[in-house]
Amino acid sequence: xxxxxxxxxxxxxxxxxxxxCPGCHHGVAHRLVGEVLTEMGLVDDTLCVGSIGCSVFIYNxxxxxxxxxxxxxxxxxxxxxxxxxxxxxxxxYQGDGDLASIGLAEIVHAANRGEKISVVFVNNTVYGxxxxxxxPTTLVGQxxxxxxxxxSAEEHGLAIRMSEIIGGLGGTAYCxxxxxxxxxxxRRAKKAxxxxxxxxxxxxxxxxxxxxxxxxxxxxxxxxxxxxxxxEEMIPYFPLGVFxxxxxxxxx
Amino acid sequence: xSDTKRIFIKGNEAMSRGALAAGCTCYFGYxxxxxxxxxxxxxxxxxxxxxxxxQAESEVAAAxxxxxxxxxxxxxxxxxxxxxxxxxxxxxxxxxxxxxPGVIVNVNRGGPGLGDIGSSQGDYFQSTRGxxxxxxxxxxxxxxxxxxxxxxxxxxxxLAFKYRxxxxxxxxxxxxxxxxPVTPWEPxxxxxxxxxxxxxxxxxGRKKRLLKSLFLEDGALAxxxxxxQSKYEAMQVEARADVFECDDxxxxxxxxxxxxxxxxxxxxxxRSEGKKVGLVRPLTxxxxxxxxxxxxxxxxxxxxxxxxxxxxxxxxVRLSVRGIADSEFHGHMPGDLPGSxxxxxxxxxxxxx
Numbered sequence: 001x002x003x004x005x006x007x008x009x010x011x012x013x014x015x016x017x018x019x020x021c022p023g024c025h026h027g028v029a030h031r032l033v034g035e036v037l038t039e040m041g042l043v044d045d046t047l048c049v050g051s052i053g054c055s056v057f058i059y060n061x062x063x064x065x066x067x068x069x070x071x072x073x074x075x076x077x078x079x080x081x082x083x084x085x086x087x088x089x090x091x092x093y094q095g096d097g098d099l100a101s102i103g104l105a106e107i108v109h110a111a112n113r114g115e116k117i118s119v120v121f122v123n124n125t126v127y128g129x130x131x132x133x134x135x136p137t138t139l140v141g142q143x144x145x146x147x148x149x150x151x152s153a154e155e156h157g158l159a160i161r162m163s164e165i166i167g168g169l170g171g172t173a174y175c176x177x178x179x180x181x182x183x184x185x186x187r188r189a190k191k192a193x194x195x196x197x198x199x200x201x202x203x204x205x206x207x208x209x210x211x212x213x214x215x216x217x218x219x220x221x222x223x224x225x226x227x228x229x230x231x232e233e234m235i236p237y238f239p240l241g242v243f244x245x246x247x248x249x250x251x252x
Numbered sequence: 253x254s255d256t257k258r259i260f261i262k263g264n265e266a267m268s269r270g271a272l273a274a275g276c277t278c279y280f281g282y283x284x285x286x287x288x289x290x291x292x293x294x295x296x297x298x299x300x301x302x303x304x305x306x307q308a309e310s311e312v313a314a315a316x317x318x319x320x321x322x323x324x325x326x327x328x329x330x331x332x333x334x335x336x337x338x339x340x341x342x343x344x345x346x347x348x349x350x351x352x353p354g355v356i357v358n359v360n361r362g363g364p365g366l367g368d369i370g371s372s373q374g375d376y377f378q379s380t381r382g383x384x385x386x387x388x389x390x391x392x393x394x395x396x397x398x399x400x401x402x403x404x405x406x407x408x409x410x411l412a413f414k415y416r417x418x419x420x421x422x423x424x425x426x427x428x429x430x431x432x433p434v435t436p437w438e439p440x441x442x443x444x445x446x447x448x449x450x451x452x453x454x455x456x457g458r459k460k461r462l463l464k465s466l467f468l469e470d471g472a473l474a475x476x477x478x479x480x481q482s483k484y485e486a487m488q489v490e491a492r493a494d495v496f497e498c499d500d501x502x503x504x505x506x507x508x509x510x511x512x513x514x515x516x517x518x519x520x521x522x523r524s525e526g527k528k529v530g531l532v533r534p535l536t537x538x539x540x541x542x543x544x545x546x547x548x549x550x551x552x553x554x555x556x557x558x559x560x561x562x563x564x565x566x567x568x569v570r571l572s573v574r575g576i577a578d579s580e581f582h583g584h585m586p587g588d589l590p591g592s593x594x595x596x597x598x599x600x601x602x603x604x605x
Contacts, residue, residue: 002457003457004456004457043455044454044455044456044457045454045456046454047324047452047453047454049320050464056466059462059464063455063460064455064460065452065453065454065455065460065461065462066452066460066461066462066463066464067319067320067323067350067452067462067463067464068346068350068462068463068464068465068466069316069319069320069346070316070319070342070343070346073312073313073316073319073342073343076308076312076313076314076316076317076319076320077316077317077319077320077323078320079280079306079313079317079320080278080280080306080316080317080318080319080320080321080322080323080324080326080328081320081321081323081324081452082320083278083304083306083317083320083321083326084277084278084304084320084321084324084325084326084328085324085453085454088453088454105309105310105312105313106309106312106313106316108309109308109309109313113306
């Protein structure tokens with residue numbers, strides 16, 4: 001009972017065929033989370049809060065305790081869980097429809113309260129599981145099943161930039177936007193995760209990592225073209241970088 | 253140890269103190285009248301038990317914080333009033349589906365919509381029929397006095413863990429806002445009924461656990477619904493009622509919560525005049541004390557259901573006595589505070605019919 005299981009990086013990943021589409025970045029994002037948790041020695045102390053959409057199945061790929069939240073509510077569920085288990089590592093894994101639309105209130109207030117949780121935000125500018133509808137992060141001109149002529153700024157507003165919002169809140173300790181479109185950027189994404197997770201472990205505050213990701217199926221592109229789209233269309237609108245780091249600003 | 257001194261407090265405070273006595277360590281809430289005394293009281297008191305108090309950004313968030321704390325196996329609760337409880341139904345359905353224990357207090361006010369802040373029993377259907385989506389039930393306790401408010405909170409936490417299910421305490425604005433003497437008591441050490449075997453607290457030394465309400469594999473959801481239904485069946489043993497002066501009664505009044513208590517005064521008065529009237533006051537609304545009513549029906553009693561709504565619990569009374577008897581209904585409209593006099597005429601009318 002008291003023996004300690006020690007996982008190396010691959011061991012935390014459950015050995016099973018992926019259910020994600022070819023070229024989808026959820027697999028990459030899952031692996032990064034798994035590697036960082038393993039390297040930080042957090043596997044046995046991690047509580048994962050799943051959300052809604054394709055990413056709900058993260059709990060099938062990581063060998064950690066998990067609970068499933070209603071759509072958008074993962075930051076509130078994580079708040080309750082963390083308050084009940086202050087010594088555990090609690091993170092949510094959410095897509096853009098979940099976090100930036102229906103769950104906007106929950107993410108903003110969890111960040112503003114400075115909840116000691118970590119949020120992995122996968123932004124692929126579309127609702128994936130429900131079949132490719134427009135998301136709050138859909139770029140102007142992007143065609144989706146509910147914006148068949150392309151998103152119109154006049155009708156639907158501009159794509160919402162979450163890292164800019166979260167980075168501006170008082171309780172946020174760390175906020176960075178990264179991208180999964182290249183090996184270089186994937187390495188940077190892993191560093192961002194580690195920083196955000198450290199902010200929770202050392203009690204500094206709320207950590208947020210936005211990952212620009214591909215959804216080739218709903219973008220109706222092959223995986224290579226989808227990666228190119230991230231580089232050429234998404235990054236110019238969603239600039240990469242650190243939006244808040246209290247350890248650098250000297251803030252508390 | 254046990255404090256036998258009586259204290260003079262509001263029902264809302266009695267329920268708060270009952271929760272603390274029950275070992276509640278996590279409170280999540282959002283202000284709404286007429287339940288504000290509860291978060292106000294607990295905002296300071298939770299700190300004295302090394303507990304957590306969070307004023308959430310909405311009732312939606314408060315109920316989901318409850319879900320999260322419940323998944324961690326904590327004794328947790330939220331409180332609200334009618335429009336706020338409507339917003340909580342999403343999380344309550346997920347908690348029922350994921351089999352998570354938690355206590356939700358509804359200090360029922362007038363509706364529908366924004367209604368008013370006066371007392372009402374209009375949330376009976378919402379409380380006893382699930383309220384959110386899917387096939388589920390919550391245990392529902394209905395205090396009619398401040399003391400019952402205290403006692404039922406202790407019972408609510410125990411039932412929540414016993415059945416791994418949300419428990420609703422359906423109070424109302426009268427119970428919440430009136431002041432009465434209450435005798436606080438300390439229960440035995442809290443029994444979490446083996447929560448350490450299912451809660452999530454880190455998978456050290458054991459297989460990971462997953463608490464969820466999504467069941468996609470062929471037949472899996474059907475299996476989960478069968479599990480839930482057998483649990484609700486097992487809950488039937490928890491049904492309780494306050495049975496008053498029914499032995500020789502010709503007419504049995506069925507009324508719950510504050511209205512049950514006001515009607516009790518009316519029944520006492522009619523008894524003093526020699527009228528053969530009794531009262532059944534359900535203390536649990538789900539499970540409903542159907543057996544009590546059915547036994548009385550078999551003895552030839554007639555029934556009159558009185559509620560402060562337009563007719564909701566009367567459905568359960570009729571289902572309880574079906575095939576043997578029926579129940580008349582008298583509704584006192586939400587938005588109007590009744591006294592015991594208000595029920596004299598309708599009871600006498602049905603007694604003499």
